[in-house]
Amino acid sequence: xxxxxxxxxxxxxxxxxxxxxxxxxxxxxxxxxxxxxxxxxxxxxxxxxxxxxxxxxxxxxxxxxxxxxxxxxxxxxxxxxxxxxxxxxxxxxxxxxxxxxxxxxxxxxxxxxxxxxxxxxxxxxxxxxxxxxxxxxxxxxxxxxxxxxxxxxxxxxxxxxxxxxxxxxxxxxxxxxxxxxxxxxxxxxxxxxxxxxxxxxxxxxxxxxxxxxxxxxxxxxxxxxxxxxxxxxxxxxxxxxxxxxxxxxxxxxxxxxxxxxxxxxxxxxxxxxxxxxxxxxxxxxxxxxxxxxxxxxxxxxx
Numbered sequence: 001x002x003x004x005x006x007x008x009x010x011x012x013x014x015x016x017x018x019x020x021x022x023x024x025x026x027x028x029x030x031x032x033x034x035x036x037x038x039x040x041x042x043x044x045x046x047x048x049x050x051x052x053x054x055x056x057x058x059x060x061x062x063x064x065x066x067x068x069x070x071x072x073x074x075x076x077x078x079x080x081x082x083x084x085x086x087x088x089x090x091x092x093x094x095x096x097x098x099x100x101x102x103x104x105x106x107x108x109x110x111x112x113x114x115x116x117x118x119x120x121x122x123x124x125x126x127x128x129x130x131x132x133x134x135x136x137x138x139x140x141x142x143x144x145x146x147x148x149x150x151x152x153x154x155x156x157x158x159x160x161x162x163x164x165x166x167x168x169x170x171x172x173x174x175x176x177x178x179x180x181x182x183x184x185x186x187x188x189x190x191x192x193x194x195x196x197x198x199x200x201x202x203x204x205x206x207x208x209x210x211x212x213x214x215x216x217x218x219x220x221x222x223x224x225x226x227x228x229x230x231x232x233x234x235x236x237x238x239x240x241x242x243x244x245x246x247x248x249x250x251x252x253x254x255x256x257x258x259x260x261x262x263x264x265x266x267x268x269x270x271x272x273x274x275x276x277x278x279x280x281x282x283x284x285x286x287x288x289x290x291x292x293x294x295x296x297x298x299x300x301x302x
Contacts (some may be wrong), residue, residue: 001098003043004031006061026102028247041131043098044235044242045249047091052114055083055091057126057234057251059158059222073187076218077269079156079233081251083124089113090126094249097128122255129236130247138236139243141250142166142224149173149226154266155182156221159237161197166238167204174207183221183269186213192295193239198281199296205278212273219269222250228263229256 002010004027018025028043048056058080060066068075083091092112100106129137146153146169153173160182162170170180182204188194201211223233234250236242253259 001026001028001043001095001102003027004029005039005042026099028098028102040245042246043130044237044246045094045098045128046235047094047249049088049092049095052092052110052112053084053088053116055088055126057081057083057091057094057249059220059233059235065218065220070217073217076220077214077216078220079223079265081233083126083251085118085120085124086116087120087124087126087251088116091249091251094126094128097130097133098247101132122253122258124254125252127232127234127250127252128248131245135244138248138250139166141232141236141252142238142243143169145224145226145230145232146170146173148230149178150176151227152179152225153181154225154263155180155238156219156223156266156269157182157238158185158188158218158220158222159193159197159239159242160184161193161237161239162200162204163240163243167200170204170209171207174209180204180209181212181266181270182209183212183214183219183266183273185219186215186274187218195292195295199292201276201281205276205281211276212270213276214269214273216272221269223262223266225259225262225266228259230254231259231262233262 002025007015007027015025029038029041031039046058046060059078060080065074065076066078070077096107096112127137127141128134129141143166146166153170174180184197185194205211221233222236222238223231225231231253232250234248236248236250242248
């Protein structure tokens with residue numbers, strides 16, 4: 001199951017090769033001239049479930065950009081989690097949501113939901129959101145997590161374009177003493193998004209939020225760590241499109257040891273990033289400021 005916009009570069013002959021091999025290949029929200037009012041509704045979910053027993057979720061897409069180790073610009077840096085245990089059924093449910101909308105078919109039975117004995121060793125939850133089944137789920141997930149933070153918030157996000165309430169929440173977190181660090185791309189595929197994001201940085205930098213731009217390659221991570229105990233990762237970007245328009249899927253993990261490991265990876269990424277100070281930010285050329293302000297006008301659609 002692939003998104004219509006996400007599959008635009010997939011050639012017809014390659015789609016047919018998949019179908020000829022017996023693969024059930026389907027397009028979510030197929031693009032037609034007569035349904036142009038629905039084009040904006042996309043599935044951004046990135047899940048893989050094998051035999052109902054093993055799942056993968058994160059930011060990785062199936063494309064050449066994910067072939068390398070993020071050591072050069074053409075190979076992107078991303079995060080993906082392998083999941084085993086009862087939470088796999090929830091990841092399967094995320095897939096089923098899209099499948100039922102497109103195929104009007106319920107996939108069930110042990111082939112898709114096999115018995116999984118025992119419990120997992122970590123508290124985890126497969127989490128989905130979308131305009132038709134919880135339009136505010138993704139947004140509330142982030143806002144509640146920020147509101148709950150007492151010590152630290154680490155955000156790794158390829159598209160960080162916060163709305164006014166999210167900015168207020170992050171500033172409020174800083175005022176109660178929470179350390180807030182954000183890694184965003186130094187290189188990006190859609191420069192308009194980077195410019196729109198930077199149009200939102202002023203208040204955050206003035207409040208003491210620390211920004212870092214990852215340098216080796218495009219940074220495609222979508223992860224948040226709160227108080228070194230709570231982690232959410234998946235397809236949700238920190239922007240209005242993910243919060244309100246797209247179908248999204250994340251995994252939420254409540255485990256200190258796991259969160260500490262993710263924090264170590266965050267620090268490794270930070271070491272490869274350029275720290276943006278408030279002084280540097282204010283000194284950027286006025287032409288760049290104007291471009292960023294203009295791009296920021298479209299932040300609700302990016």
